[in-house]
Amino acid sequence: MTWLASDTCEIDEFIALVEQTADIADYPHAAAIERGTVVYDSSSLREATASPGGRRAVMSELADALLNGPGIVVFRGAFEQPVVDAASAAFFELIAKEKANAIGGGDHFAKPGANDRVWNALEKLALHDPHVFVDYYSNDLVDLISTAWLGPAYQVTSQVNVVNPGGAAQEPHRDYHLGFMTNEEAASFPAHVHRLSPMMTLQGAVAHCDMPLETGPTMYLPHSQKYEAGYLAWRRDDFKAYFADHHVQLSLQLGDAVFFNPALFHGAGTNVTSDVYRIANLLQVGTAMGRTLEAVDRGAMLDVLYPVFLARLEGGADRALVDCAVAAAAEGYPFPCNLDVDKPIGGLTPPSDADRVRSALDSSTSAADFAAVLAARRS
Structure with missing residues (x-):
């Protein structure tokens, strides 16, 4: 099965x-x-x-x-x-x-x-x-x-x-x-x-x-x-x-x-x-094997990619295809995280970065506002 x-x-x-x-x-x-x-x-x-x-x-x-x-x-x-x-x-x-x-x-x-x-x-x-x-x-x-x-x-x-x-x-x-x-x-x-x-x-x-x-x-x-x-x-x-x-x-x-x-x-x-x-x-x-092959600065990627995601959707692009690009770029798993800050309230896990990107796109959050969200998470 x-x-x-x-x-x-x-x-x-x-x-x-x-x-x-x-x-x-x-x-x-x-x-x-x-x-x-x-x-x-x-x-x-x-x-x-x-x-x-x-x-x-x-x-x-x-x-x-x-x-x-x-x-x-x-x-x-x-x-x-x-x-x-x-x-x-x-x-x-x-x-x-x-x-x-x-x-x-x-x-x-x-x-x-x-x-x-x-x-x-x-x-x-x-x-x-x-x-x-x-x-x-x-x-x-x-x-x-x-x-x-x-x-x-x-x-x-x-x-x-x-x-x-x-x-x-x-x-x-x-x-x-x-x-x-x-x-x-x-x-x-x-x-x-x-x-x-x-x-x-x-x-x-x-x-x-x-x-x-x-x-x-x-x-x-x-x-x-x-x-x-x-x-x-x-x-x-x-x-x-x-x-x-x-x-x-x-x-x-x-x-x-x-x-x-x-x-x-x-x-x-x-x-x-x-x-x-x-x-x-x-x-x-x-396990030691629960790691990716390369160290990727996905925050830096999202800084430059989110405005493109937003522009594509505003231009009529297929949301499902944009979400594929989001999945390739953003961290889709919420762990490891800082549970003092990323609290599992309202669910078993805090939102992942990919969740945050999708939520921001759903609400047409501006690139500047989303950049501020990313900056706050880094701090």
């Missing part, structure tokens, strides 16, 4: 996949299977990866768990408490600073402002306290699973999420890339891209506090990454209802790390406590 559609998703086919069970015998380096999730003891894992052959064997096991197994693994005690506490202190300082300066506020899958976010926490932590950054990211297990899933030369990004007391659960969803699109957008990509998308990103979360179930740790549906049309199914009521009845949650302790296939159905749980600010550092690790 070349194209997938939401209205052809079959809940019975989905249930048959997710009702599989994980067998501890398939994961010889694991400590346990907890609620269908493969759980590892970090100290034992470090011993097992001390030799090149051992490291390769463990990476094979982890990759298989994410692809063919339940799609999620937990590393107990992946980070030492003093390291996590120092990073948490830095993150809360950044949150306080950004609130004072009215920075941030957007969110992908939650009401803006319901949680406290630090977008691009990777860069901000490095600039805020480089010593804490080096202590935190000198972590061999993050490198181990990132390499296992993505290969070498991966790219780390980080977003801190604090779910405040009373914070409501998210609806189940899939994540980056196709999970950040509307169903119409995702359906425009052929089925083989739906299969490719999860291979381009590793999703992770480091617990920065103890997370008993009442704090609402992330809800997961093991094996759900195997459903090919899942990027189109997660908004359907029948799939959401099944998730609500069958998801699992794992209590975590400070320093534990969870890693999962981004196609796994998941969502943050409800924090029913009155005094626990559930803080996690969310990791989105990307």
Whole structure:
């Protein structure tokens, strides 16, 4: 099948996949299977990866768990408490600073402002306290699973999420890339891209506090990454209802790390406590191959091309053909971006530059006014 559609998703086919069970015998380096999730003891894992052959064997096991197994693994005690506490202190300082300066506020899958976010926490932590950054990211297990899933030369990004007391659960969803699109957008990509998308990103979360179930740790549906049309199914009521009845949650302790296939159905749980600010550092690790061949200054291109686009339309040119030229010239994908400025409000993503060009053409925005928009974005 070349194209997938939401209205052809079959809940019975989905249930048959997710009702599989994980067998501890398939994961010889694991400590346990907890609620269908493969759980590892970090100290034992470090011993097992001390030799090149051992490291390769463990990476094979982890990759298989994410692809063919339940799609999620937990590393107990992946980070030492003093390291996590120092990073948490830095993150809360950044949150306080950004609130004072009215920075941030957007969110992908939650009401803006319901949680406290630090977008691009990777860069901000490095600039805020480089010593804490080096202590935190000198972590061999993050490198181990990132390499296992993505290969070498991966790219780390980080977003801190604090779910405040009373914070409501998210609806189940899939994540980056196709999970950040509307169903119409995702359906425009052929089925083989739906299969490719999860291979381009590793999703992770480091617990920065103890997370008993009442704090609402992330809800997961093991094996759900195997459903090919899942990027189109997660908004359907029948799939959401099944998730609500069958998801699992794992209590975590400070320093534990969870890693999962981004196609796994998941969502943050409800924090029913009155005094626990559930803080996690969310990791989105990307493949090195998610880059174009050449570095192109598309902003400079649009400076000179937008007046031509506008003039062509005013002269009666076919809009569909002009849009083809827009697609060749402008960045059509909204990421990577600055989420403090390009806020995902009113949708899962901010507008891309191509979206801005098309919107400006729709409203016959003058070349001078559009140049000002481009200049503001650069600044």
